[in-house]
Amino acid sequence: MRRLASVDTAPVPRREPSPEERGEAPGARLWHITLSVAGAEAPLAEVRRGLQQLAHDHPFLLTSRYATDHAEIRYWEEARDLHDAAAVALRLWGEHRASAQLPPWEIVGLEVIDRETYHQRVAEGYGPPPATPVGVHPF
Template sequence: MHRLRAERRPADEPPTAPEQARLWHVVLSVAGPVTPLSELRAGLERLAHDHSFFLTARYAADHAEIRYWEQARDLHDAAAIALRLWGEHKATAKLPPWEIVGLEVVDRATYHQRVAEGFAGPPPQLGGVYPY
């Protein structure tokens, strides 16, 4: 039987800090059966109220795109949270039974670089729920 010895650090050395959470820009695309626009808009507005980093949603009767900021340790965690967003809020926000059909997650620096270069900039109307 081998015993692992705990590594000791000098008394004057601070403990290693846990990884800091970072901001990730998320674009989540969902689609499914045609849903009345008034119901869909109301559901997306409830989702916006529930999700603290909500930025913008665009929608049509059979698809929607949600853009927001997610705070997470790394891309893997941010993507995992994003992939759960629709399902976890489906009942409380009364969202349609749509599936996720697209996901983009980029770090804050990449997002700002894209905006500065004129590529994948923010939608024309920020902050709210709008039809396409």
């Protein structure tokens, strides 16, 4: 009787696709951005409308949460490194304040993490959950 070689049935670790395989520009990486802004109270309807306009103008925005005196915007940014991703994120609110009629709030927080760190945090249960539902929502 012929013996068959044993087959290792351990799961093969899943490899993250390279930036090129994900259709990203060479040398660029994806960064998860959380931008927090705050300031004087503004009418809730105006805050919502401004964030919806910002999301319409820039469909890369995943989700926004808002109240009368603060908001949080989460999205993915494609950039060469953390410095470039943070620089773009820090300009977002000010550059679109007039066009989206956003409140004159200031940036009070910024978190920039790479794709691998984001997924690791979510898998371990202590990071921000995936942005569902996507869109603009009250806190």
